[in-house]
Amino acid sequence: xxxFIAAALLAASASAFAAEGDINLVIENHKFTPDxxxxxAGKKVKLVIDNRDATAEEFESHDLKIEKVIPxxxxxxxxxxxxxxxxxxxxGEFNEKTAxxxxxxx
Amino acid sequence: xxxxxLVVFRETLEAALIVGIxxxxxxxxxGRGRWIAGGLAAGLVGSLLVAGGAEAISKVAEGMGQExxxxxxxxxxxxxxxxxxxxxxxxxxxxxASAKQIGxxxxxxxxxxxxxxxxxxxxxxxxxxxxxxxxxxxxxxPENSAALMALGxxxxxxxxxxxxxxxxxxxxxxPLKWFFSATSLLVLLLAAGMAAxxxxxLIQADMLPSLANPVWDTSGFVDNGSLAGKxxxxxxxxxxxxxxxxxxxxxxxxxxxxxxxxWARRRSETVPATPATA
Numbered sequence: 001x002x003x004f005i006a007a008a009l010l011a012a013s014a015s016a017f018a019a020e021g022d023i024n025l026v027i028e029n030h031k032f033t034p035d036x037x038x039x040x041a042g043k044k045v046k047l048v049i050d051n052r053d054a055t056a057e058e059f060e061s062h063d064l065k066i067e068k069v070i071p072x073x074x075x076x077x078x079x080x081x082x083x084x085x086x087x088x089x090x091x092g093e094f095n096e097k098t099a100x101x102x103x104x105x106x
Numbered sequence: 107x108x109x110x111x112l113v114v115f116r117e118t119l120e121a122a123l124i125v126g127i128x129x130x131x132x133x134x135x136x137g138r139g140r141w142i143a144g145g146l147a148a149g150l151v152g153s154l155l156v157a158g159g160a161e162a163i164s165k166v167a168e169g170m171g172q173e174x175x176x177x178x179x180x181x182x183x184x185x186x187x188x189x190x191x192x193x194x195x196x197x198x199x200x201x202x203a204s205a206k207q208i209g210x211x212x213x214x215x216x217x218x219x220x221x222x223x224x225x226x227x228x229x230x231x232x233x234x235x236x237x238x239x240x241x242x243x244x245x246x247x248p249e250n251s252a253a254l255m256a257l258g259x260x261x262x263x264x265x266x267x268x269x270x271x272x273x274x275x276x277x278x279x280x281p282l283k284w285f286f287s288a289t290s291l292l293v294l295l296l297a298a299g300m301a302a303x304x305x306x307x308l309i310q311a312d313m314l315p316s317l318a319n320p321v322w323d324t325s326g327f328v329d330n331g332s333l334a335g336k337x338x339x340x341x342x343x344x345x346x347x348x349x350x351x352x353x354x355x356x357x358x359x360x361x362x363x364x365x366x367x368x369w370a371r372r373r374s375e376t377v378p379a380t381p382a383t384a
Contacts, residue, residue, distance in 0.1 A: 055243030055244075058240075065349070068310070069172060071239075075169075093240075096109070097109065
């Protein structure tokens with residue numbers, strides 16, 4: 001069982017490293033930069049979220065089905081897609097008024 | 107303040123609905139109040155620990171620790187709920203029928219409740235740790251008035267608990283004839299929904315394929331961002347855009363538990379004198 005978990009983790013990390021063209025997203029002052037991200041459609045992409053604020057944020061997107069807490073002053077990784085062409089909204093759930101953005105898959 | 111209240115309400119809602127269902131489903135089990143309180147307390151302490159250790163958890167497993175953690179605790183809850191429902195299929199009616207509890211039933215009842223304590227603790231912990239991080243975040247921000255934020259948080263918390271209490275009170279009004287069937291069905295859906303949510307976290311961690319995503323889209327009808335969507339998510343793992351894997355997890359768990367329940371019921375009917383009632 002342990003070996004299986006280790007293998008699964010290895011496989012997951014291998015695919016994490018294999019992803020080309022990672023997208024970087026910064027959270028600062030409870031805002032996303034950039035707040036409009038273009039991403040290739042039909043391809044799996046790694047999104048690295050860098051939270052530079054002193055407080056945690058929850059990256060949440062119902063369109064992308066992602067829900068992930070990014071602790072203060074740390075980075076978090078999520079995988080996108082493969083996405084169909086279109087717009088996918090996301091928010092920072094802890095600061096919904098300011099933390100908003102959209103991913104455009106083309 | 108209202109923003110704070112709304113976020114806390116949303117986070118509390120899911121846990122409150124789960125606790126409401128369990129409180130109703132365990133009607134007739136001796137000492138259930140203490141067990142439920144124990145589960146709530148464990149969940150609250152756990153929330154603080156998980157919130158405090160959020161960074162450490164995130165770093166595990168190549169940054170996918172949070173997903174694995176969520177998927178695992180949901181998995182534990184699914185197993186516990188399955189056990190509960192199968193146990194109830196053979197003991198539920200006796201419990202409801204007799205006001206007097208026999209020694210064996212009390213022992214069995216505590217085993218049963220210790221299982222549900224874990225479910226309550228897990229439900230509170232999942233939503234609670236996020237709430238702690240959120241409240242900590244706004245309290246750290248200088249432009250917010252601490253008193254107003256605290257008030258907002260309290261309003262949200264009370265609101266969430268009130269909805270759970272309403273569900274509980276509503277369930278208790280169901281006539282005894284249908285009561286256990288109704289609560290068993292709710293627990294069954296709860297378990298299947300949690301399995302589907304667990305699958306979602308494993309897909310998010312890139313450890314399971316999504317198997318077609320989404321299979322359908324009902325976000326125009328009930329969006330997951332809405333309060334109704336959140337409540338349905340808590341009750342049956344509702345996802346407006348479910349993936350094939352989530353649907354597979356949902357129905358696999360649903361059918362497996364249903365088979366277990368049918369088996370337990372048949373066994374208790376063919377063996378009339380169980381040790382607990384002898």
